[in-house]
Amino acid sequence: MTEPTPDLSAPAAGTDEPGHPTDLLDLTSEAFDFAREGDVERLTARLDAGVPLGVTNDRGDTLLMLAAYHGHASCVKALLTRGADPNQINERGQSPLAGAVFKSAQDVIDALLEGGADPAAGSPSAIDTAVMFGKTDLIKLFGAE
Known part of the structure; x- marks a missing residue:
């Protein structure tokens, strides 16, 4: 016997749109997933639904951190614009x-720099990371030669 296919055309419990959760915790969890995946449309929809820009996960990572680390420049730009x-x-x-x-x-590096990222922020900083991995082009870009 096969499982019935859920009807996503009808609102599910805890939602006001078909297949779309309204609980802020669910929206926030999804926003982290979309930042990791690079789904800018769904990420910005979660922000429009109330997920705060500065929200962090259990490791202190923001949506911007996850989008940047996973190489999603479009998400990075959308988050910075907001x-x-x-x-x-x-x-x-x-x-x-x-x-x-x-x-x-x-x-992503270019988008972050355009958005005001400080290469000296953090520990290790972007400068320290560039030095550590011998990325001389980035060391020069950051003005740290």
Whole structure:
């Protein structure tokens, strides 16, 4: 016997739209997933539904940190445009820019710098990370040669 297919056309319990949760915790959890996945449309929809820009997960990572670390420049730009803090560090002292440097995500690095990210923020900073991995082009970009 097969399981019936859920009817997503009807509002589910705890929702006011078909297939869309309204509980802020659910929305926030989804926002973190969408930042990791690079789904800018669904991420911004969760922000429009009330998820705060500065919300952090259990590791102190913001939506911006996750989008930056996973290399999603479109999400990074959308979050920065909405006012996300490009220098908010996580519980390990890392900044979104340092995460992007670690992952060699140049489009994310450019977006963060345009959005006001400080290469010296955090520990290790983006500068420290560039030095650690011998990324001389980034060291020069950060003016730390």
